Amino acid sequence: MPEPVTPREPLASASTRARAAHADASQRRRGWWIATGVLAVVLALVVVVRLFLVDRLWPETRAQALLDDAAAATAAGRLSTSDGDGARQLYEAALALDPDDVRPRAGLADVARAAVAQAASAVEAGRFDDAHAALRLASELSAPREHVDAVASALRQREAAGAGLDRLVAEAQAAQAVGNLDADHGSALPLYRRVLALQPDNADALRGREDALAALLDDARRRLREGGLREAADLIARVREYDAGHVDLPDTEARLTEELDALRSRAARSLEAGSVERAVAEWRTLLAFDPNDARAQRGLHDAGAAYARRAERFARDFNFADAGAQLREARALAADSEAVRTAGEHVERSRARHARLGPQLPPAERRQRVDTLLQQAVAAEARGDLLTPPGDSAYDKIRAARLVAPDDPAVARASARLLPSARECFDAGLRANSLARARACLDAREVLGDAGSAVRDARRRLAQRWLAIGDERLGAGNLVGAEAALASARDIDAGVPGHMEFGRRLRAASLNR
Incomplete structure (x- = not known):
């Protein structure tokens, strides 16, 4: 008898059919991928042949295409466009391919003539903006000058008639x-x-x-x-x-040049006379006008050295507050100066010596130091150097003596003797509108022991004068100068009447500028 069929045979047959179907599907997918790859290669070859064989080996073909397109754009009135399709742009592209080809140049001349014609038509139609644009194009392409001028004249007349x-x-x-x-x-x-x-x-x-x-x-x-x-x-x-x-322009320009030269000369004279602050202000005015003014730059460097010499004189009198202030000014103007570096070392040595000897200075040495300073003050008064030059004036010597012996009766008498001169100096500064000098004299009055109420009244007067100057500068449109004047007024007297209202006006002017 034949053996009975087991259930495994149908299962094996189904598995074989599934594998065959899967193999057929894979074969079809590979066929699609191959076909797609072949198509991509063919397209790439077409592009390569187009770019590298036609355009590179036969550039005449590309140039001719540009010339044809440009001629069509000219005929259509599309003379210049921002997207590169205008006749001008196309002719220029053809010229870039072959700079020796005369055809693009001839085409650009045609565009120039067409632009003149367009401008004339736009003038007749009252399209003045279009006419201006066409004339600009014609001029840029070197259209005949007489043609451009004729249309431009007609354009001006038409605009004038309607304007x-x-x-x-x-x-x-x-x-x-x-x-x-x-x-x-x-x-x-x-x-x-x-x-x-x-x-x-x-x-x-x-x-x-x-x-x-x-x-x-x-x-x-x-x-x-x-x-x-x-x-x-x-x-x-x-x-x-x-x-x-x-x-009148040449004469005014000549006056400006003369004034600049005169200011340079005044700054140099101020520095020679010891008026360092004035010289610095004048040099800075010159530099604000011309930051590359070599003479003004040298002047500020020299002013830094002058401040350094002042610092040394103050340090010799153990007046380290003023020495430090002068040294800061010197470094701000000429930090790389050898004179400024040396002055800084001198101030530090004097400071160290004072630290060693000051508190324990023997009475005899203190007396000798005070007498020397008072004698120097008398000599300065005889010369007329009451408040200037800084460091060598009678005021500076008396102030140094007060630092050494603040309760010495001889120092008090010398201060009282100099006080009227300081008051007169302040009043003279106000009369001459020399407010920086008035401020220095006011400080001297305070150090020399002037009455508190008199000093307060003088501060108020000086601050009010600065506000008046600030008002003049604001009226002239000089906002920077007005702001500086307001700052000076507040520094002298923080409560000067009118400063808040002036500050509001100044801010409003700054916002509306």
Whole structure:
């Protein structure tokens, strides 16, 4: 008898069929991948052949295509576009491929002529912005000058006819009458410029501009007389922008040059006379005008050395507060100066010596030191050096004596003898409007023992004078100078009446600038 069939045979047959189906599916997938790869290779070859064989080996084909496209763009009136499809851009691309090819140059000349024609059509149609753009293109492509000028003249006439020039001139004259020359677009000079751009021979606009510029130059010369070099230079530059050929411009520029030279000379004389603070202010004014002024830079370096010498004199008298202040000024101006470095070493040596000897200074040596300082003070008074120069004045010698022996009767008598001169010095400084000198004399009055109420009253007067100067500077538009004046007033008398209201005005002016 045959053996019975087991259940495993149907299972084996099903497994074989599944493996065959899976193999067929895998084969089909491989076929798709192969086909896709072949297609990609073919496309790549097409691109390579196009780029490297046609464009590289036969660039004439690419250039001809650009020339054809450019000619079509010219015919369509698409002369220049930002996306590179304009006739100009296409001809320039063809020229870049072959700079020796004359055809792109001829095409650009055609574009220039077409731009003139477009500008003329735009003028007739009243499309003035389009006309301006077309004329710019024609000029950039070197269209015949006479053709461009003819269309530009027609454009100005058409614009002038529709711009209401008489109204603009009237507005400019009204602004000029109230002194509004160049503050904004509604000022006289900007309005005159608009008129003259449309009608260059407008007699009223030319005359008005001439008078307005003459007024600005008058203001510049006034600023020069007052020492406002930066403001004067700005005014001169504005005049040059409107009319570089103005008849008064060369003379005013020459005055500016003369004033700069005179200020350099004054700064040098101030330094030689020992007025270091004044010299520094003058050198800094020059540097604010021209940061590269070599003479002013050297002047500040020399002023640093002068401060260093002052520091040494103060240190010899054991007046280390003033010595330190002078040394800080010296380092700020000339940190790399050998004189400043040496002065710093001298001050430190004097400080160390005072630390060793000061508290234990024998009475006889203290008496000798005080007598020497008082004798030097008398000699300085005889020379007329009551409060200057710093370090060698009678005031400095008496102050040094007070540091050594604050309760010495001879020092008190010397202080009382010098006090009237300090008061007179303060009053003279106020009368001459020399407020820095007045401040130094006020400090001297305080050190020399002037009455507290008198010093407080003097501080209030000096602070009020600084506020008045700040108000003048604010009215002239000098915001930096006005802010400095306010700071000086508050430093002298923090409660001076009017300082808060002036501060608010100054902030408002700064925000509206």
